[in-house]
Amino acid sequence: MSSNYDVIDLENINQNPYCNHGPTILFKNKDKLFYACSACRDHKLCNFYLKYEEGKKISQEKYDFWLDQFKSTLIPIEDQNKKRKEIINSKNKRYCHNCNEFILNSESLKKHSDHFVLEKITDEMLKKPLQNILNPIEKNSSNAQFVFDDQTNLFIQNHIKKFEYDSVLCIGTPSIFENLIDSNINLMLLDIDDRFMMFYDENRYQKFNMFNNYFFYDKKKYELFLAKAKNLLVIIDPPYGGMVKLISNTINTIMKDKEDGNFSSPMGIRKNFPQALKIFYYD
Ligand SMILES: [Zn+2]
Ligand SMILES: [Zn+2]
Structure with a gap:
């Protein structure tokens, strides 16, 4: 977003419609007001756009639709905790950079055969994933x-x-x-x-x-x-x-x-x- 944009009504941000990055922001550009993603400048990454219309309330139905869509992108915390334990306990840890996931048994290795897979991941490496395992986001x-x-x-x-x-x-x-x-x-x-x-x-x-x-x-x-x-x-x-x-x-x-x-x-x-x-x- 360039500096021509202003942001409106930050106190009530949680009432704005949701994109996959949480509540959107109400932006102002000259006399135009619109809701858009808070995090993504690149519309290819998040294309949420909704024109703000004075005095017109967003319908509950629409609001809930966006909220449900957002919620569906969240991985339940219990599942994450379970997964993390499996990673810690696994004796043979590999990480696929194409799929951004761990491969914990040789059986599932097959589907990553053409991918860039990091092998022999130690417990010590898990402590510092950005240094040892993950590629930084561009x-x-x-x-x-x-x-x-x-x-x-x-x-x-x-x-x-x-x-x-x-x-x-x-x-x-x-x-x-x-x-x-x-x-x-x-x-x-x-x-x-x-x-x-x-x-x-x-x-x-x-x-x-x-x-x-x-x-x-x-x-x-x-x-x-x-x-x-x-x-x-x-x-x-x-x-x-x-x-x-x-x-x-x-x-x-x-x-x-x-x-x-x-x-x-x-x-x-x-x-x-x-x-x-x-x-x-x-x-
Ligand atoms: Zn977004
Ligand atoms: Zn893979």
Whole structure:
């Protein structure tokens, strides 16, 4: 989206019609108002478009249709958990890059015979999938993934030590998350790429769209994570061209979530707010 576009009514975002990326955004371009995907600039990836008509309510039927369509794209969390356990327990782990799935027995290997299959995956490799297994998503898509260099990772590690952060929330920064995974800090990844569900449970990873501030599943684990955080660092990497207004809305909501979360925590934490929450931008 170019800067000619403005976004409207972000407070009521959950009442907007849904595309496969959660609630759409009401955009304004000159005198035109329309609902479109929050995450995809490329219409080939998501072509949701609905003209906004003043005073005309979207019918419940249509709204439910879009919502059902969205829900049908979600893999039930129980199935994901089961799958992840199977992956962990399997002695012979392979990963097909063409199908983006694990192959856990030689029987199912046949249907991937012409595909690029990564063999001999160890438990250690599973801890850092972006480094060891997955291909990063390319730049021109809705979810360009950037692998940060060693220098940036070292800088972040030093920064965490220097300011004694006990918690780090990585938003759209899986490579930074992976580099911190062996540390003993309270750590969570929010990212729209649900391939990470094959590797991490809900305490570690939540499927999240940073543009419409949308959690695809129950966000309880995220709230628990925030409640535990005494000194929180949020690292966010908005994809190039991401609308600043949408990202700042997301960050403001996280800050509010943190503040609310502190009501049930010891008073000392609340006093540190907002100094307790430091935001980093990388773009
Ligand atoms: Zn979409
Ligand atoms: Zn395959």
